[in-house]
Amino acid sequence: MGLRAITGCVAYTSTMTKRRLTDQQAKRIQAQRSHSEGDAIEEGKPGLVIARFSKQALVETDNGERILCHLRAHLDAPVAGDEVLWAPTTDAGVINALITRRNVLERPDSQGRLRPVAANIDLMLVVFAPEPAPQPALLDRYLVAAEHMGTEPVLVLNKADLIRADSDIENTLEHFGALGYRTLTTHHEMTDASDLLALISQHTLVLVGQSGVGKSSLIRRLLPDASIRVGALSEVADKGRHTTTTAELFHLPGGGRLIDSPGVRDFGLSHVTTEAVAEGFREFRPYLGQCRFRDCQHGTEPNCALRDALEAGKIQPQRFESYQQIVAAIRADQ
Ligand SMILES: Nc1nc2c(ncn2[C@@H]2O[C@H](COP(=O)(O)OP(=O)(O)O)[C@@H](O)[C@H]2O)c(=O)[nH]1
Ligand SMILES: [Mg+2]
Numbered sequence: 001m002g003l004r005a006i007t008g009c010v011a012y013t014s015t016m017t018k019r020r021l022t023d024q025q026a027k028r029i030q031a032q033r034s035h036s037e038g039d040a041i042e043e044g045k046p047g048l049v050i051a052r053f054s055k056q057a058l059v060e061t062d063n064g065e066r067i068l069c070h071l072r073a074h075l076d077a078p079v080a081g082d083e084v085l086w087a088p089t090t091d092a093g094v095i096n097a098l099i100t101r102r103n104v105l106e107r108p109d110s111q112g113r114l115r116p117v118a119a120n121i122d123l124m125l126v127v128f129a130p131e132p133a134p135q136p137a138l139l140d141r142y143l144v145a146a147e148h149m150g151t152e153p154v155l156v157l158n159k160a161d162l163i164r165a166d167s168d169i170e171n172t173l174e175h176f177g178a179l180g181y182r183t184l185t186t187h188h189e190m191t192d193a194s195d196l197l198a199l200i201s202q203h204t205l206v207l208v209g210q211s212g213v214g215k216s217s218l219i220r221r222l223l224p225d226a227s228i229r230v231g232a233l234s235e236v237a238d239k240g241r242h243t244t245t246t247a248e249l250f251h252l253p254g255g256g257r258l259i260d261s262p263g264v265r266d267f268g269l270s271h272v273t274t275e276a277v278a279e280g281f282r283e284f285r286p287y288l289g290q291c292r293f294r295d296c297q298h299g300t301e302p303n304c305a306l307r308d309a310l311e312a313g314k315i316q317p318q319r320f321e322s323y324q325q326i327v328a329a330i331r332a333d334q
């Protein structure tokens with residue numbers, strides 16, 4: 001939904017508790033707008049969330065200004081990539097409404113509760129590198145999360161200058177390519193970033209991957225201007241506390257947006273059903289629903305189509321193992 005389509009509208013009422021605008025409401029807003037072209041903005045102006053800090057969010061206005069806005073207690077906390085309606089206050093601004101998200105990337109906090117990290121994502125760059133050594137099961141978790149949120153993942157082998165002759169990391173990349181995922185290899189001294197830029201185009205991308213794989217460096221490399229690079233953290237006082245905990249959105253000069261996510265150890269899959277996990281392994285899909293038992297858990301049941309495919313070499317053992325690990329973790333959580 002275009003941000004500019006939602007000006008001049010009432011988008012929130014005080015009776016809406018802990019609730020986002022539904023699609024229905026968003027449509028009403030657009031409908032209202034068509035009747036009231038040119039009316040004064042009542043409940044807020046459109047803005048884009050650049051970063052969220054505990055009780056505030058940095059919002060970019062339509063004309064590119066950045067305003068630190070307070071959050072209202074009854075609204076879901078906005079995150080980088082969210083579209084909001086905000087209004088000026090005497091000191092700064094306040095967010096009045098969160099526009100319905102197209103999708104949201106979530107991960108569990110220290111208490112295991114799912115928290116949003118970034119919203120309205122077109123592509124997820126799953127970044128890995130020779131150092132720190134990739135964890136294939138973690139990469140599979142990112143892929144399941146991407147498939148589940150309806151975002152295309154792209155596998156990025158970064159820090160390629162560190163690939164040693166005896167390394168098999170390029171096979172890892174090829175293995176994902178063989179599953180049908182787009183793949184890319186890059187490193188910090190590569191001056192030609194055209195592959196990356198073509199991929200980004202006008203889209204909103206989020207970068208995920210273990211801490212240290214070079215996500216932030218990759219974003220800095222694509223931002224030619226140091227003033228853009230300074231980013232949102234320069235605008236809040238308590239920097240130390242936020243550096244590693246908040247996702248931040250950067251605009252590329254040619255269009256496109258990159259969201260840097262903090263090092264993600266774990267990924268929120270506890271809300272995903274075990275059936276959806278299987279769907280998240282795209283090469284499993286032809287076999288799903290083909291088992292003898294409709295509720296087959298692909299464990300020790302007879303005539304399991306997934307296990308047959310595994311034995312026939314159509315599914316790689318590594319991927320099946322990742323699947324079992326994720327499902328076991330979800331069951332242990334319940
Ligand atoms: N050799 C090499 N080092 C890199 C490359 N990209 C980043 N680094 C280094 O890897 C470390 C982690 O990078 P950073 O961007 O902070 O990773 P992040 O945690 O994923 O954001 C830093 O010391 C970078 O200088 C690269 O392409 N090649
Ligand atoms: Mg980083």
Ligand SMILES: [Zn+2]
Binds near residue numbers: 307
């Ligand atoms: Zn089965």
